[in-house]
Each structure stands twice: as structure tokens, then as C-alpha cells.
Amino acid sequence: MIPEKTIERLSKYRRYLLEKLEKQEEYLYSHELAAALHLTPEQVRRDIMLIGYTGTQRKGYSIKELIDVISKILDGDKKINAVIIGMGHLGKAISNYFSIKRSNIEIVAAFDIDSNKVDRIISGIKSYHVDNLDLIINETDAKIAILTLSPAGAQDITDQLVYAGIKGILNFTSITLRVPEDVYIENYDMITSLEKVAYFVKESIDNEGTL
């Protein structure tokens, strides 16, 4: 079993490696990757060890091979479909982010309650009324939902999503969702992130000059 933090880094490694591949580069060293992502070379080597890939000493890691190994871990062999719930600014922002296909994840549909935002294509994604949630999720066999709606209706929608067969949720509403334990939730809370930054800024300002 690969640790969660390693999975996160693998995602970042792959993106960096893909850039390098575009530049026709063939090999890279652990310390290069580490420097680029502000990590230690040991961490990079350890992660790569964990996924069972081995480089060649003195030469480093084959960029192409490493991408393949990471992709096998992250993507598996089959594609996975995702839907977005809520086509406000945040929903649109995320749609744009993923309009360039990376990896094996595809956003296949979006949902909203606003009649002005449904039954048309927004940021390249077909948008439906939430009433069609169950139908479309089943048709597309989507397994992931990205929640970018207002907190008010979030738990209700989540229940529907779980019923429709969703197995993973990326939650941008700042509320804590209740789901069965076989559903994986990744919470992202902007308010908390900003308050955290504010705290550490305040701390560093207060401690200025002191050692």
C-alpha cells in the first residue's frame, strides 16, 4: 500500500516529468526532481523505491519509464469519469483546468439547479439539471464527483451521489459530509487555507528579529 503523501507527490512528479519529456530529455537525477519540487533527494528516491521502479546508478531515472510506472499506479488501466456539481465560478474554473486532458480522468458532465446554466455546453462540458443526476451518472458510469456548490444543499446532493454509485468526492464546500465508509472524500477548505496562511504570517511578523 502506497502512502497518501507519496500518491500526492507522484502526481506532481508526473507533471514535472511530462514537461521534461516534451523537451526531449531522457534522464534525470533524484536531486533534480527534488530541487524542482522543493523536496529532498532522499524523499524522491524513497517514493520511487516504493513504487518499485529502479533507475540506473550514475545515470539517474529514465523519464519515459518513470512516467509509465507512475501512470500505471495513478491511472491503472481503465479510464475514470468524473462529474462537477455546481457551475458557478468555481465549477467553471475547475472545468477549464481539466479541459486539457491529463491522466485518465475525464469530466463527462456538469450539473446545476440554475436553468440558465443547464442543457448547454459550459467550458466544454455538457451541463444538466440536477434532477438528471442519477440518470447521467449511471449512463456515464462516473465514479468521482467534484462538489462546487453552495453548502446549503451539499449533504442532500451527496446522498444522491452516493446512491447513484459515486465512490470518490472532491469537496469544495466547507462543510463536513457524511458518507458511507467505502466512499473516499478529499476535502478542500479555502477558508481554512487562508486562515492558516494568515496565522503563520502573523507569527512570522510577530517574531521578526527574534531567534
Place this chain on the structure above:
Amino acid sequence: MIPEKTIERLSKYRRYLLEKLEKQEEYLYSHELAAALHLTPEQVRRDIMLIGYTGTQRKGYSIKELIDVISKILDGDKKINAVIIGMGHLGKAISNYFSIKRSNIEIVAAFDIDSNKVDRIISGIKSYHVDNLDLIINETDAKIAILTLSPAGAQDITDQLVYAGIKGILNFTSITLRVPEDVYIENYDMITSLEKVAYFVKESIDNEGTL
């Protein structure tokens, strides 16, 4: 020194407590807070211990007092100003999130390079051309920047921000930024988050039925 993870939870505690306060409730138990946020009561008590607040046995914690103690930790005594760089969908989404003032953080300005998006008020925030970065940041004494621009210009902007006196960055561009070590960076990478969800969903589907 309060651990990073505790700071994150304090932010969430406060929001939950504020809700309770609105409902005129006066006291709550560690296990209530824990249940609401999917934590253990021990963790909650430990966090509260770390910030030096004590409840009363058998009665629990005073909601009002606890909010005050948390606020003192998170906010300190002075307000802190923030700016947003990039008024695309993500920038607007964040502006809306923070249009309701919570805590002591205020978003005082936004910047963009698009002439259609500058010199007017967007989502309640005055928007300027990036050429005015240094000027406005100094005028407003902003210490935090929220980066919601495209990756291309991010490092260049970051250098300008640091020069202008920004001490904390909430980074939504998926690139790794170089900054002096007295600048605190919180990275949020949507692509990584989604790939992580996809990985754990895939794992759980693959392991269905096995124990």
C-alpha cells in the same frame, strides 16, 4: 508553538462554534465537536488544551469563550489584508467566498492583466492592473496574496509580490514557487487532489469484496 494541523482544525472549530452561537447555544462537549467534524473527542480536547483554554467538567466548553480564545490565536489583534492576483473564474469564486467577512482577514484588492477586468469592482473587490501591484500593496499594507492566475507568469508575479512586502501566499497555480524563507506558502493543487481521489477510488474498486 501550535502544530500546523491544530491550526487547521481551529479554523474549522471556530466556524462550527459560530453556527452554534447563532443558535443561542452556550456550551458544548468535546464529543459533539468531534462528531460534527469527524474527529475523536481526544483530539478535540488535546487541541483545546494546546491553546490553553479550559472548559468545565460535566458542563463542557463555553462556546463564546472558546471562539474568543481561538480568534485570539488565529487573528491576533490586528487585521490582516490580502490581495487576489488573477480575476478569472477562480479569482471570482474566492472573492465571493470571502465577501462575507469572517475573521480578521480582508481582501482589499484584486489584480489582472486583462484590461476588461481592471479599474472596476468585481465581486465587491476593487480590481487593478498588475502594473499597480507594488503601489497598491504598499498603500493597503497587504501581507497575503492569493494566486489564481495562469502558471506562465506566476513566478514573475511572485517575485514582485515578495518585493512589495507580501509575507504569505496561497498558491493555486500548480507550479512550485521560489520564495525567500520568511515567506510562508500554502500550495493547493487541484490536479493532484483529483488524481489522488481517482487513485483511492480505483483502489477501493479493485479491492471490492476482499478483506
Place this chain on the structure above:
DNA sequence: AAATAATTGTTATTACAATAACATTGTTTT
């Protein structure tokens, strides 16, 4: 061909975070 240098792979250590255990204390009940 031998020595050196540079890099990987792995193990050991340290640090950090979460969980569990338990002692303490105040309230309620009998």
C-alpha cells in the same frame, strides 16, 4: 587497471501527529 566520484537503493533514526489510557474533578443521584 586502480582509485575516485557520483548516484542509486535501503535501512535506521528522528520528528510529528493521532490515538488511547487514565487520573482528576465536579455534578447528580440516592
Place this chain on the structure above:
DNA sequence: AAAACAATGTTATTGTAATAACAATTATTT
């Protein structure tokens, strides 16, 4: 008034992640 209970505060333990150390190996240099 005593006993039982239910909550807190704190210490101890466990688990997870990051760092460091080092052995093994391969290329390069002399």
C-alpha cells in the same frame, strides 16, 4: 453525605511520514 457518573486535562503509546546515514554499484579519471 456518599457513591456513581460523566466530563475534562494530561500523559503514554502507537502510527505515519520525513530525514539521515550508509552500503552498493557504476562510470570516469588518472
